[in-house]
Every structure is written in C-alpha cells, then in structure tokens.
Amino acid sequence: MIIIVLVNIGFFWLFAKIDMLEKLVEFSEDHEDWELDEIIPVFFTMAVSLAYFAYSRWKEAMGFYRTAHRLSIRDSLTDLYNRRYFTETLQQEISNCNRSKLPFTLILIDLDDFKRINDTMGHETGDDVLVGFSQVLSKELRKSDTAARWGGEEFIILCRNTDNPSAQMIADKLLNALRKKIYPKDTHVTATMGITTSFGNETMEIIIKKADDCLYTGKSRGKNQAVFA
Numbered sequence: 067m068i069i070i071v072l073v074n075i076g077f078f079w080l081f082a083k084i085d086m087l088e089k090l091v092e093f094s095e096d097h098e099d100w101e102l103d104e105i106i107p108v109f110f111t112m113a114v115s116l117a118y119f120a121y122s123r124w125k126e127a128m129g130f131y132r133t134a135h136r137l138s139i140r141d142s143l144t145d146l147y148n149r150r151y152f153t154e155t156l157q158q159e160i161s162n163c164n165r166s167k168l169p170f171t172l173i174l175i176d177l178d179d180f181k182r183i184n185d186t187m188g189h190e191t192g193d194d195v196l197v198g199f200s201q202v203l204s205k206e207l208r209k210s211d212t213a214a215r216w217g218g219e220e221f222i223i224l225c226r227n228t229d230n231p232s233a234q235m236i237a238d239k240l241l242n243a244l245r246k247k248i249y250p251k252d253t254h255v256t257a258t259m260g261i262t263t264s265f266g267n268e269t270m271e272i273i274i275k276k277a278d279d280c281l282y283t284g285k286s287r288g289k290n291q292a293v294f295a
C-alpha cells in the first residue's frame with residue numbers, strides 16, 4: 067500500500083515538476099504520427115504496470131516478513147511457541163498478575179522414557195511423537211493458554227487466570243488425553259508434570275524452579291503423573 071502511494075506521489079511530482087503534460091503535448095505536436103490520445107494510454111498502462119509491480123513486491127516482502135516473524139517465535143518441529151517467546155510471555159504475565167492479583171498456573175511437562183523411543187523406533191518416529199504430543203496440547207488447551215517447547219522432550223504451559231483446583235482439572239484432562247493418544251508405529255507415551263500456581267509475587271526463575279522440582283519429584287515417584295507445588 068505504502069509503495070503504491072509512493073508511486074502515485076512520484077508520478078504526481080513528475081507531472082508537476084517537469085510539466086509532463088506540456089511535454090506530452092509538445093511531443094505529440096512534433097510527432098505527427100503520435101496523437102495525444104495514443105500517448106496518454108501508454109503512460110497510463112505504464113503507471114498501472116508499475117503500481118502492480120510495486121504491489122506484488124510489497125506482498126512478497128510482507129510474506130517474507132510473516133515467515134521470518136513466525137520462525138522467530140515458533141519451534142520449527144512442533145510449531146508450538148519457542149522458549150524465548152515463552153519467557154517473554156511469562157515475564158509479562160508475572161507483571162500483570164502482580165497488579166491484578168489473579169493467579170496463573172505454570173505446567174512443565176516431560177515425556178517419559180523418550181530416549182527409549184528414539185533408540186528402539188528411530189529418531190524420525192521420536193520427532194513424530196513430539197509433533198503428535200504438541201497437537202494434543204494444542205487441542206486440549208484453551209485459547210488463552212500458551213504452550214511452548216521448552217527444549218528436547220520438555221514442554222511448558224502458561225494457564226492464565228487459573229488457580230490450583232482448576233490446574234488440577236487441566237492436569238487430569240491432559241494426562242488422560244496423552245495416555246489415550248496413539249502415535250505412529252502404534253507408539254504410546256506418557257508424561258510427567260510439575261505444576262505451580264502463582265500470583266506473580268515471585269521471580270520467573272523461582273516459579274520455573276518450583277515447577278521443575280515438582281517434575282523431578284514426579285519422575286522419581288514413578289512418572290506418568292502430575293505433582294503440585
């Protein structure tokens with residue numbers, strides 16, 4: 067749009083500055099075989115072509131920008147948000163909750179015995195499991211929740227405006243959906259969760275550490291479960 071406007075301004079300037087119309091008239095007077103009503107359509111066609119060219123380049127540039135932006139905030143394998151985007155979002159949520167005094171819940175999830183899947187079924191199947199797992203998260207969570215790939219086979223979820231009893235329901239729902247999910251090559255995977263609820267009165271590092279400690283506890287207690295701080 068900006069380019070079209072600039073092109074039009076350019077043409078307007080051209081016509082005004084060098085008295086283009088007068089030059090056209092002179093040109094048609096000097097060249098008997100060139101009538102004004104033949105020259106103007108030529109200029110008009112050139113202007114439209116140029117505007118169209120500028121528009122298509124602008125559209126292409128916007129497409130590149132959108133792709134680059136998506137790549138900068140999304141994980142390329144699972145299409146969930148990446149770690150950097152998530153930490154920015156969580157930091158923002160902590161500030162919001164500190165003011166609103168509404169709670170949010172942080173869920174750290176780690177797939178159980180994922181190394182075994184890679185080792186027995188191959189890395190490609192492992193990747194398929196990670197993608198399928200992410201799809202379950204996206205399907206089960208609310209639009210207001212933010213899910214991200216935290217790294218490797220670890221995922222993280224921010225549930226806004228969610229207190230401890232609601233977090234319990236979310237954890238049950240997710241654990242059940244994940245247990246039922248069948249991945250390629252008839253693979254089944256369970257997951258362990260560490261969950262903490264906060265009112266934004268702690269630092270991000272402390273909140274994540276609490277969830278991580280709970281996750282570790284869940285792993286040591288036999289996996290396939292949720293542990294709350």
Ligand SMILES: Nc1nc2c(ncn2[C@@H]2O[C@H](COP(=O)(O)OP(=O)(O)OP(=O)(O)O)[C@@H](O)[C@H]2O)c(=O)[nH]1
Nearest residue numbers: 176177178179180181182184189192193218219285
């Ligand atoms: N296919 C695939 N594997 C990955 C990816 N990222 C990390 N991994 C693998 O995930 C495995 C994680 O193994 P561990 O940290 O031992 O965890 P685990 O086997 O799930 O064991 P527990 O966490 O104790 O249940 C390693 O084999 C990594 O190579 C990935 O993007 N794709």
